[in-house]
Amino acid sequence: KAGVTQTPRYLIKTRGQQVTLSCSPISGHRSVSWYQQTPGQGLQFLFEYFSETQRNKGNFPGRFSGRQFSNSRSEMNVSTLELGDSALYLCASSRTGQGIEKLFFGSGTQLSVL
Amino acid sequence: GQQLNQSPQSMFIQEGEDVSMNCTSSSIFNTWLWYKQDPGEGPVLLIALYKAGELTSNGRLTAQFGTTRKDSFLNISASIPSDVGIYFCAGQHTGTASKLTFGTGTRLQVML
Numbered sequence: 001k002a003g004v005t006q007t008p009r010y011l012i013k014t015r016g017q018q019v020t021l022s023c024s025p026i027s028g029h030r031s032v033s034w035y036q037q038t039p040g041q042g043l044q045f046l047f048e049y050f051s052e053t054q055r056n057k058g059n060f061p062g063r064f065s066g067r068q069f070s071n072s073r074s075e076m077n078v079s080t081l082e083l084g085d086s087a088l089y090l091c092a093s094s095r096t097g098q099g100i101e102k103l104f105f106g107s108g109t110q111l112s113v114l
Numbered sequence: 115g116q117q118l119n120q121s122p123q124s125m126f127i128q129e130g131e132d133v134s135m136n137c138t139s140s141s142i143f144n145t146w147l148w149y150k151q152d153p154g155e156g157p158v159l160l161i162a163l164y165k166a167g168e169l170t171s172n173g174r175l176t177a178q179f180g181t182t183r184k185d186s187f188l189n190i191s192a193s194i195p196s197d198v199g200i201y202f203c204a205g206q207h208t209g210t211a212s213k214l215t216f217g218t219g220t221r222l223q224v225m226l
Contacts, residue, residue, distance in 0.1 A: 004156070033212035042117045043157075043202065043216035056213050090156050097212035100145050100164060105156030 031097025
C-alpha cells in the first residue's frame with residue numbers, strides 16, 4: 001500500500017511569487033491535513049480537508065489556502081510568498097480525521113523563498 | 115502556535131545505552147503519540163497511547179501516558195545507530211484527530 005505522496009520534494013521561489021504543493025493520501029484515506037515545520041516554530045497545523053471541504057484551520061494568514069479533490073488528493077497554495085514561509089510543508093492523511101485515528105505523514109516539500 | 119515542552123532538547127549517548135525523554139503540556143490530551151523524524155523526511159509514527167496510565171511497547175521502545183493526561187514519556191532501550199533522529203511527542207483531542215499539537219522535539223545522536 002503506497003504511503004502519502006507529496007510533490008515536488010523541493011521548491012525554490014522568490015518573494016512575492018505564489019506556490020502550489022500537492023499531496024496524494026493513502027488509498028482509502030479521506031482526510032488530508034497540512035503542517036508547516038520550521039526550526040523556530042516547529043510543527044504547526046495549517047488546515048484539514050475532508051470530503052472536499054475545509055474542516056479545521058490553524059492560525060495562519062489567508063495567504064495560505066488549500067483544496068481537496070473528489071479523489072481526496074489535496075493541494076496547498078501560498079500566495080505572495082515571504083521569506084518566513086521557507087519551511088518543510090508536510091501532508092498527513094487518515095481515514096476520517098476524527099476519533100482517535102493515527103495520522104500518516106508524507107516526506108514533505110521543502111520550500112525555500114529567496 | 116502552541117508547542118508541547120519536550121526534554122531533553124538533545125542528547126548524545128553511547129550505543130547500547132538506554133534513553134529517556136519526556137513531554138509536558140499545560141492542557142489535557144485524550145491521546146499521546148510519539149513520532150520519529152529523519153532528516154528531510156516526514157515524521158513516522160512509533161507509538162500511540164489512548165488511556166491515562168497506559169504503558170505501551172513497540173520493540174525496544176516503551177511509552178507511557180501520564181496519569182495527569184498532561185504528560186508522556188518515551189524510553190528507548192539498548193540504543194543502536196539507526197535510532198539517530200528527532201523524536202516528537204504529539205497530543206491529540208478526540209474528534210479532531212487531524213489537528214495534532216507537537217512537542218519541540220528531542221534530537222538523539224548515538225556515539226559508536
